[in-house]
Amino acid sequence: MEAVEGKLKEGGLNEAARKAFLHNYAKLEGGDTGLIPEEEIEAVDTLPRFEEIQTEGGENLEELKELLSKTVVLKLNGGLGTSMGLEKAKSLLAVKDGRTFLDLIADQIKHLSENNEASVQFVLMNSFSTNEDTLEALGASRPEILSQEDLILLQNKSPKIDAATMKPVVHEGNRDLEWCPPGHGDIYPSLLGSGMLDRLIERGFRYAFVSNSDNLGAVMSTDLLSHFAKSGAAFMMEVAERTEADKKGGHLARRKADRQLILRESAMCPDQDKAKFQDVSLHKYFNTNNLWLDFVQLKKKMEECDGVLPLPLIKNKKTVNPRDATSTSVYQLETAMGSAIECFPNASAVVVPRSRFSPVKTCSDLFALRSDAYHLTDDFCVKLNRDSVPVVKLDDKHYKHVDKMEKLCPDGIPSLISCSKLQVSGPVVFKPGTTFKGACSVTNEGGEPKELAAGVYENQDIKI
Known part of the structure; x- marks a missing residue:
């Protein structure tokens, strides 16, 4: 543990990031596999649907304006798009009519604010790999955005763990390879550790719509925002119906022990349960990674847990140099943002049309x-x-x-x-x-x- 503590200090991680990593490392040391057997869960049969929510209505323009002015649109912007041959932030790829993902997101938020006479807060969660490119692009195309308060939330980094010694790996050839992204579950310690969570709450923001920057279907829905605010839930996940094309991805489930909604990713499924995991008629819903958060309830939960949101561990075994299969085997300790659904007894989910899940992956x-x-x-x-x-x-x-x-x-x-x-x-x-x-x-x-x-x-x- 001393070697791990030293590595975290060397990396300059804030207290919340250190606690989150140590929480995961303790699970690794304790032999936690992160596996969720089929026998411990049951399928989710029915959920509220977007079409039903649309009929709720009830807000006049002033009420909607007030609600939007309490809302943050937070986009995960840490990916480089290396699988598509990109060497800069994926959000800077031109996708339609010469506009990049980032252009479209910025224009959507500007239009939403102007159309509803509200000031919608925009936040980008960048990684150490995408921050510089993103700021340069915004400076060139949307310079007015750069002056916005609390625009950038920087993702933390995590040390890779040597699979043989269980200590932080050492790679003399390139010390940068000793670190990895901690998964998008890092959003919670990043919000807390950077002080942004407290600042946003102090500025009157209560709700957040969080989604991936490369998902063009993930646009702010005032119907979903209104439903979430009225529900009183701390956390709401947008799910879509699984098809055969989605069978290898994670699914929503309910834990038998306490009836709690949980998210089971493929890495959490034991080999003997793969057939049921991939049965889309059994496990019907997948996480779109469009999530809704109540900042006040999130802060309260993290305070109750000593500054950590206790997310399940995802243990990825890789090599320290991903391009060299003969290099040292390591564990990358990650968490998934959607897994937070199991941390809140009042968490909810809603079935949305497939059109709200339109990622550009290839x-x-x-x-x-x-x-x-x-x-x-x-x-x-x-x-x-x-x-x-x-x-x-x-x-x-x-x-x-x-x-x-x-x-x-x-x-x-x-x-x-x-x-x-x-x-x-x-x-x-x-x-x-x-x-x-x-x-x-x-x-x-x-x-x-x-x-x-x-x-x-x-x-x-x-x-x-």
Whole structure:
């Protein structure tokens, strides 16, 4: 423990961050696997639905203005988007009509504030990897935002633990590799340890809508805000119905011992229970990571727990150098933001439409998003121009990274407004005036890029 304490001091972590890490480290030392067997939980059958909440209503303009003026929109902005070949904050990627995620978020909040004559607080939770890029981008495109009080919440960092010695790992070649992000559950010690939680409460803020910056569906809903405020809950999770595409992701459940709502991530599921974990007809709901917090109740809970929100441990085994499989094996101790649902007896969940969960995780997602299947609304939201999302599958060998995708689509994305499915195999160059309808595939079996002639392709498998 002395070595761990020394490492935390070396890293300059604040008291709340130190306590959170030591809480997780004690679990690791104690042999806590973090596993939740199927026999200890039961499925959640029914929950309130967004459509029902929309009919509640009741707020006039003045009441809504007051409620919004007590609300913070907090975006998790710590990711670099390395899986898409990016080397800067993912939120700086242009996604629609030349606007980045960050542009859209800032414009949405400005429109919301002006339209409701309210001052909605904007907070970005940056990591040590994204902070500088984000501030530079805001200075260039939205300089007025930089003067806002409590704009930036900095994520903490955690030491990687040597799996053999159970001490903080040492990597002489690159000392930065001795540290890792602590997972988005770090939002709670970051809020407390930075003093921002107290400052926001003192400034009259009570509620927070928290979501990922790369989820374009995660826009402020005044219906959900009103419902949350009236409910008196400390915590509310937006969940969506699981499909086969979501079966490997976490799900909502209820603990049998105390009937408490909990979140079970895939890393928490024992191997023998994987089949039931992936049964979407049994465990129906997944966490969208759109969450609602009551700051006053959050602070009270953390004070009761000596400054720690007791989240379940997620133990990730990796190598100290993620690009070198032969380097020292380490544990990265992480927590999930949504797991806080189990910390509050009055926590709740609501089923929202799938449209509120529209993350951009791959170039296939980005390809569809930049097409005419989507449009930008007057309130700076990205909406479908059709009933369902076009399913796009691009060849990872050629389209995994954004720069490669853009080189193969130099004149823009083909029309997908009438396309249900598009699969692209091999290097294909799309020309202006190309339209896909129905289910189509395009295959180039050669290694060199080939152009697809402009035209309308409908329910065709094309080889070039």
